[in-house]
Amino acid sequence: MTKKQSxxxxxxxxxxxxxxxxxxxxxxxxxxxxxTAFIGPSGCGKSTFLRTLNRxxxxxxxxxxxxxxxxxxxxxxxxxxxxxxxRKEVGMVFQKPNPFPKTIYENVVYxxxxxxxxxxxxxxxxxxxxxxxxxxxxxxxxxxDKSALALSGGQQQRLCIARALAIxxxxxxxxxxxxxxxxxxxxxxxxxxxxxxxxYTIVIVTHNxxxxxxxxxHTAFFxxxxxxxxxxxxxxxxxxxxxxxxxxxxxxxx
Amino acid sequence: MxxxxxxxxxxxxxSAAITILVTASIIWVLLSESIQFFSExxxxxxxxxxxxxxxFADKKFGIMPLVAGTFLTTAIxxxxxxxxxxxxxxxLNEYAHARFxxxxxxxxxxxxxxxxxxxxxxxxxxxxxxxxxxxxxxAGFNALSAGIVMGVMIIPMISSLSEDAxxxxxxxxxxAAYGMGSTRLQTxxxxxxxxxxxxILVSVILAISRAVGExxxxxxxxxxxxxxxxxxxxxxxxxxxxxxxVSMGDVxxxxxxxxxxxxxxxxxxxxxxxxxxxxFWIKKKYQxxxx
Amino acid sequence: MTNSEKNRLKDKAFQVFGIFCTFIGLVVLAIFLIDIxxxxxxxxxxxxxxSLPSRRAARAGxxxxxxxxxxxxxxxxxxxxxxxxxxxxxxEEYAKKTKLSDFLEINIANLAGVPSIIYGLxxxxxxxxxxxxxxxLLVGALTLSLLILPIVIVTTREAIKAVPRTIxxxxxxxxxxxxxxxxxxxxPASFGGILTGVILALSRAVGExxxxxxxxxxxxxxxxPKSPMDEFTVLPIQIFNWTSxxxxxxxxxxxxxxxxxxxxxxxxxxIAVYLRHRQQKKIKW
Ligand SMILES: Nc1ncnc2c1ncn2[C@@H]1O[C@H](COP(=O)(O)OP(=O)(O)OP(=O)(O)O)[C@@H](O)[C@H]1O
Ligand SMILES: [Mg+2]
Numbered sequence: 001m002t003k004k005q006s007x008x009x010x011x012x013x014x015x016x017x018x019x020x021x022x023x024x025x026x027x028x029x030x031x032x033x034x035x036t037a038f039i040g041p042s043g044c045g046k047s048t049f050l051r052t053l054n055r056x057x058x059x060x061x062x063x064x065x066x067x068x069x070x071x072x073x074x075x076x077x078x079x080x081x082x083x084x085x086x087r088k089e090v091g092m093v094f095q096k097p098n099p100f101p102k103t104i105y106e107n108v109v110y111x112x113x114x115x116x117x118x119x120x121x122x123x124x125x126x127x128x129x130x131x132x133x134x135x136x137x138x139x140x141x142x143x144x145d146k147s148a149l150a151l152s153g154g155q156q157q158r159l160c161i162a163r164a165l166a167i168x169x170x171x172x173x174x175x176x177x178x179x180x181x182x183x184x185x186x187x188x189x190x191x192x193x194x195x196x197x198x199x200y201t202i203v204i205v206t207h208n209x210x211x212x213x214x215x216x217x218h219t220a221f222f223x224x225x226x227x228x229x230x231x232x233x234x235x236x237x238x239x240x241x242x243x244x245x246x247x248x249x250x251x252x253x254x
Numbered sequence: 255m256x257x258x259x260x261x262x263x264x265x266x267x268x269s270a271a272i273t274i275l276v277t278a279s280i281i282w283v284l285l286s287e288s289i290q291f292f293s294e295x296x297x298x299x300x301x302x303x304x305x306x307x308x309x310f311a312d313k314k315f316g317i318m319p320l321v322a323g324t325f326l327t328t329a330i331x332x333x334x335x336x337x338x339x340x341x342x343x344x345x346l347n348e349y350a351h352a353r354f355x356x357x358x359x360x361x362x363x364x365x366x367x368x369x370x371x372x373x374x375x376x377x378x379x380x381x382x383x384x385x386x387x388x389x390x391x392x393a394g395f396n397a398l399s400a401g402i403v404m405g406v407m408i409i410p411m412i413s414s415l416s417e418d419a420x421x422x423x424x425x426x427x428x429x430a431a432y433g434m435g436s437t438r439l440q441t442x443x444x445x446x447x448x449x450x451x452x453x454i455l456v457s458v459i460l461a462i463s464r465a466v467g468e469x470x471x472x473x474x475x476x477x478x479x480x481x482x483x484x485x486x487x488x489x490x491x492x493x494x495x496x497x498x499x500v501s502m503g504d505v506x507x508x509x510x511x512x513x514x515x516x517x518x519x520x521x522x523x524x525x526x527x528x529x530x531x532x533x534f535w536i537k538k539k540y541q542x543x544x545x
Numbered sequence: 546m547t548n549s550e551k552n553r554l555k556d557k558a559f560q561v562f563g564i565f566c567t568f569i570g571l572v573v574l575a576i577f578l579i580d581i582x583x584x585x586x587x588x589x590x591x592x593x594x595x596s597l598p599s600r601r602a603a604r605a606g607x608x609x610x611x612x613x614x615x616x617x618x619x620x621x622x623x624x625x626x627x628x629x630x631x632x633x634x635x636x637e638e639y640a641k642k643t644k645l646s647d648f649l650e651i652n653i654a655n656l657a658g659v660p661s662i663i664y665g666l667x668x669x670x671x672x673x674x675x676x677x678x679x680x681x682l683l684v685g686a687l688t689l690s691l692l693i694l695p696i697v698i699v700t701t702r703e704a705i706k707a708v709p710r711t712i713x714x715x716x717x718x719x720x721x722x723x724x725x726x727x728x729x730x731x732x733p734a735s736f737g738g739i740l741t742g743v744i745l746a747l748s749r750a751v752g753e754x755x756x757x758x759x760x761x762x763x764x765x766x767x768x769x770p771k772s773p774m775d776e777f778t779v780l781p782i783q784i785f786n787w788t789s790x791x792x793x794x795x796x797x798x799x800x801x802x803x804x805x806x807x808x809x810x811x812x813x814x815x816i817a818v819y820l821r822h823r824q825q826k827k828i829k830w
Contacts (some may be wrong), residue, residue, distance in 0.1 A: 054718065055712065056717060056718060061641060061642060061712075061715070077765075083720075084720040084721070084722060085620070085720070087717070087718060087719065087720040088720045091718065091719070092714075092718035094711060094714060094715065094718075096711060098711035098712060098714065098715040099715075100712060100715065100716070100730055101712075101733075101734055102733075110716070110719055110721075110729070111719035111720055111721075113729075114563065114719070114721045114722075114725045114729065115720070163715075163719065164718070164719070167719060167720060
């Protein structure tokens with residue numbers, strides 16, 4: 001098997017909320033065009049780590065990091081990196097669908113519009129393409145000018161994915177993207193992730209072991225701010241090397 | 255792009271900073287004119303003389319009559335608004351249906367939206383004649399009807415702030431009281447009101463502050479005769495009325511008479527400032543208690 | 546009578562008293578409105594609305610007064626609206642939790658509690674004397690704008706606070722800057738609430754007389770103001786002036802003017818309530 005290039009890398013990463021250390025010496029390299037899943041008990045730092053990958057924590061008072069995060073070999077916390085450029089490269093989907101209280105169309109093209117793109121044709125094409133990629137086009141193509149808030153939860157989440165895809169990122173971060181959805185919507189999202197990983201590097205946080213098993217190539221297990229184990233998903237679920245991982249996984253499977 | 259962001263943030267900051275400038279200007283205006291006033295009239299005279307006649311030939315500069323007038327109208331207003339407002343708060347919380355509450359609260363708020371000149375008109379032309387029909391000694395201008403009408407105006411202030419305070423009391427407390435077989439009345443006065451007492455106190459202090467600074471009702475209905483009295487039946491003058499009275503006359507800018515309104519304004523400002531900050535302080539302490 | 550019967554009786558008695566208190570204010574309000582309407586409505590006609598003030602009650606009208614009130618309304622909106630919203634945005638979206646922002650907050654709360662007549666003294670010294678502007682419309686509007694600024698700021702902050710964090714996150718995650726997020730997401734989503742607050746604040750400004758009297762606005766202005774630099778009067782001052790006259794005919798005029806003033810205030814409040822209602826229906830997070 002040829003080793004793919006690593007897309008995202010954290011080196012000796014510590015993160016703090018004020019005095020509280022939320023991440024302790026994280027070292028990890030995530031493969032390009034593959035799905036990496038973060039698992040671990042509540043409060044172990046999964047979201048914190050995910051949000052350092054596109055610097056969403058910048059807005060939290062008192063948050064700071066030490067160490068390095070590399071995207072394609074470049075330190076994303078370097079002073080010459082512009083956060084808006086970074087986020088065009090690294091998209092994000094949240095736990096609860098958070099469509100803007102605007103039309104479906106406006107939601108999808110928002111990222112492009114704020115880049116200053118005004119050309120109607122470009123915007124419309126991007127809108128259609130992203131919605132198609134997010135497997136939502138057929139359901140909404142006749143009501144692009146309707147409020148996004150009128151969609152179902154699952155549709156809203158796929159809209160949020162389309163919105164992220166529209167700005168053509170190479171990485172997509174997903175924080176428990178299906179935890180607020182029903183089983184059918186969840187299945188759709190998982191299918192979508194499968195499809196998307198052909199072109200995108202995906203990092204997903206999940207509490208659902210089966211989901212991690214189904215969608216991811218690699219799995220990282222976090223425990224109390226530490227990265228305990230990181231391996232191929234199959235390996236991790238069949239023969240975890242750390243007892244804490246084993247306890248967590250088996251505890252969940254019952 | 256970044257520069258633009260910085261400029262915008264700067265402008266927004268400036269808008270917020272203007273509020274500090276406003277406070278500073280108020281204090282500067284009041285202080286600078288008052289200091290000049292007090293260089294001619296000693297603070298001792300200002301605080302101890304028993305008459306206020308700056309516009310007469312025989313000038314006296316004792317602020318006490320104006321303070322007494324202000325105190326009197328305020329006391330009457332609170333005597334009206336506190337029992338009624340508090341009873342409304344308790345009634346809406348412990349007795350009334352939720353539907354009734356949602357209808358009645360906005361209606362009560364209407365009382366607070368009516369311009370104060372309108373209340374003044376009401377006090378002078380309706381309440382005073384009505385009271386005169388059974389209080390024979392009541393003068394045409396008096397503290398009583400101005401105070402009563404002012405009280406009606408601040409009912410919603412006390413009722414809504416007290417209601418907020420009462421409904422913030424944890425449910426468990428109320429349920430515990432009902433569990434022991436208390437009636438609604440016993441629950442209200444034995445448990446809810448004491449538990450919400452600091453919030454109720456805040457509402458009363460803010461109401462006092464509002465009444466002390468109220469101008470048009472007293473200017474229209476309470477008279478313009480500074481008098482060191484607590485008799486609610488005769489004409490008096492409040493600090494605010496005095497400022498209006500001088501403003502409508504033709505006192506030349508920069509004269510001693512002109513400066514009296516700033517000394518009076520300073521007195522008023524100090525009262526309301528102390529009251530407001532007392533209420534903030536209590537509110538803060540009480541929030542900490544529940545967090 | 547047993548103890549518990551007594552208690553239940555007291556409970557009932559208080560309930561009756563509660564209903565009484567709840568309605569006493571409204572009853573007073575109703576009596577008052579009816580009284581005003583009976584006294585004043587017959588006086589309102591085309592002449593009354595379009596006549597200049599006069600020393601003779603029967604010929605006096607409120608043209609200059611309501612024109613001045615409208616001027617004040619518009620000018621105050623133009624000044625207080627942008628300023629108050631900008632300050633509200635700064636405090637809610639930008640300010641870090643520092644000593645300075647704490648101070649700003651307590652300062653605004655304090656300003657909200659300063660009696661309106663003190664703002665009059667401020668306007669008198671700052672705008673009329675120091676800047677030599679005279680007792681003109683612009684000065685009246687500036688003074689009232691400062692008076693309502695704290696209200697606008699506080700309501701803006703509340704409306705902004707109601708916009709969920711997730712909306713901002715969604716915008717940031719797409720590469721939007723802080724201001725882009727505020728402008729494209731936060732403000733549109735909170736605009737109804739902000740507008741409601743501003744209109745309520747304006748309705749307060751429209752009813753104010755004391756600060757305008759202090760800056761030197763007069764009751765007798767024999768012309769309709771044409772520019773912000775003209776002298777002016779407003780309805781509350783006109784009402785005050787007529788109420789202070791001993792002749793009954795002037796009281797009738799005052800009642801008629803009060804009807805007009807109340808219509809304006811109720812209209813503004815009605816719009817505000819309607820906007821709030823619509824906003825609550827439109828966006829359910
Ligand atoms: N804004 C914040 N300020 C302070 N501490 C925080 C903040 N956000 C998270 N934390 C703390 O950091 C730790 C990690 O939180 P994080 O949200 O990353 O956990 P998580 O693994 O995503 O949990 P969950 O599975 O519940 O989402 C927790 O102890 C949490 O209390
Ligand atoms: Mg999380």
